[in-house]
Amino acid sequence: MAKKVKIVEVGLRDGLQNESTILTIDQRFQLLKKLLNSGVTYFEIGAFVSPKWVPQMAGTEELVRKYLGSVPSAILNKVNPSVLVPNEVGMRKAVENNLNEVAIFISSTEAFSQKNINCSIAESLERVKTVIAMAKKHKIKVRGYLSVCFGCPYEGEVSEKKVVELAKTIYKMGCYEISIGDTIGIANPLQVERIFKKLMKVIPASKLAGHFHDTRGLALANILTAYHLGIKIFDSSIAGLGGCPYAKGASGNVSTEDVVNMFHQMKIETGLNLSQLVETNMWLSGIIKHALPSKVSRALNG
Ligand code: HMG
Ligand code: MG
Secondary structure (H helix, E strand, O other), X not given: OOOEOEEEEXXXXXXXXXXXXXXXXXXXXXXXXXXXXXXXOEEEEEEOOOOOOOHHHXXXXXXXXXXXXXXXXXXXXXXXXXXXXXXXXXXXXXXXXXXXXXXXXXXXXXXXXXXXXXXXXXXXXXXXXXXXHHHHHOOOEEXXXXXXXXXXXXXXXXXXXXXXXXXXXXXXXXXXXXXXXXXXXXXXXXXXXXXXXXXXOOOOHHHEEEXXXXXXXXXXXXXXXXXXXXXXXXXEEHHHOOOOOOOOOOOOEOEHHHHHHHHHHOXXXXXXXXXXXXXXXXXXXXOOOOXXXXXXXXXXXX
């Protein structure tokens, strides 16, 4: 059987949330269509967070309506869009907009939790409980993110025990997949090996994902390390867009093109079309007002 990995495209959310260029709804929709044409099936379409906190994600409801109203049903049935929700207000919007999947997010450190969502970890878990109860009632799948698992911009070193405990907690609460976040791109392969080995003792590898930002250029090395341990789900962002508005210095997620190129070179399937992703990168470079970090896109376009 062919080897394969699942790539979760987060460019429309994690990518755009930290760009100073704010895309119009139409541009976000164009990007969405290009991603679907590249074979993307798992993706975040945006976030139902406060527009005062993250103005880049304002209009996500309109984008969802546009997507549900105009993408052919043959495609709609094959793809899995998700929206990031921080609380009951966001979850209500997911229900009203007929989404089948949402993502919740909590932090491994108290300081990052306060900066990102203005509450303690314990309070965020209470919010998650409410969100999951609503999701169950409406048969909506919930993915869970755990942030700053490898280092925090405010607290520095992060307790590995706490990472494992919190990941296990949100898994037991009902998240079907737990994405382990290197929010500020500070992880190294040995640390990835150590933490994922501990995580895999309490959560099956098939339910764990790697979410690596590429701030220090180690994202692909970290992904490869996790892959060799048995992790087969990775988050990435088209062109390497983005960061996190509440993690100063966090650069973009690892670029989807670079991840796809690495796996294809290793004869591991992703289901994505590299040349179409590179074309999308070129299209984005006419909109985003800084150089896009994807290495393979640069190489293929001279
Ligand atoms: P708050 O100010 O403490 O909340 O923010 P509040 O309950 O006092 O509400 C303040 C205002 O926001 C009110 O409106 C609410 O109605 C409204 P006002 O009366 O002032 O006009 N509000 C909302 N509006 C829209 N959608 C909502 C919502 N909830 C309340 N869901 C809150 C708390 C959680 C809302 C805020 O802190 C927030 O939105 N934070 C989001 C931050 C964020 O999006 N960060 C980036 C995503 S996380 C990430 O990138 C990490 C990840 O990629 C993984 C990794 O890399 O590690 C996932
Ligand atoms: Mg992120």
